[in-house]
Amino acid sequence: MLLASRSPAALGRHSSARSRALAPRQRLLARAQQESNNGALSSADQVPIGCARYTVSLKKPLGIVLEQDAKSGNIFVVEVKAGGSAALDGRVRVGDQLIATTGVTYSREEDYNGATVRQGQQVVRMRVMGESFKTVSAAIGSHPGHMPVTLELQACDPGAGIAPGPK
Numbered sequence: 001m002l003l004a005s006r007s008p009a010a011l012g013r014h015s016s017a018r019s020r021a022l023a024p025r026q027r028l029l030a031r032a033q034q035e036s037n038n039g040a041l042s043s044a045d046q047v048p049i050g051c052a053r054y055t056v057s058l059k060k061p062l063g064i065v066l067e068q069d070a071k072s073g074n075i076f077v078v079e080v081k082a083g084g085s086a087a088l089d090g091r092v093r094v095g096d097q098l099i100a101t102t103g104v105t106y107s108r109e110e111d112y113n114g115a116t117v118r119q120g121q122q123v124v125r126m127r128v129m130g131e132s133f134k135t136v137s138a139a140i141g142s143h144p145g146h147m148p149v150t151l152e153l154q155a156c157d158p159g160a161g162i163a164p165g166p167k
Contacts, residue, residue: 045127051156053099056092057148058085062140064092068133074098075128075136077153093155100127100152103139123147 047053058064063084068075075098077086086092107120128136143149 047154048156050159051154053152053154054091055150055152056086056089057150058089059148060143060145061085062149062151063087066098066133066136073130075133092151092153096153096155098128098136098151099154100125101136101139102126102143102150104142104144104147123150125150125152 061084063081063086064077065079065081066075067078077092077094077096077098080086080092080094102123103126105122105124106118107122108118110117110119126136126139140149
């Protein structure tokens, strides 16, 4: 999955600072952080019989192609790019289901001579169940290029009765 990262430009002298409202993606990621802080396990966090979950931290570009199944809404790995971060890690396989990802949120943005500066950076875990593919892509894309993306994936045995992913 190739996603561009956006880094703030070089900082100039502070001219007028004004806080901006959080973007919808940032509100969603903030909500995900609140959910993860509650510590309660939902049914989405329970691992089905015949499945195992694992976590990988990958540098961008991730080297995977993700697709959302139209029927279930679940997101699956449909391709692992040779030589990419996921292939070099060696654990990510075609058919694995994405359960959660990390996203980067900022508490506020200020303008410094036309350059937008983000402050209050936090990394939050976001469950992807029920989220649109666009929202999940935005969460993955929110990481600056130097910061790895953490993905929680689920691998299931073929006989586990879990949908294998989009075709």
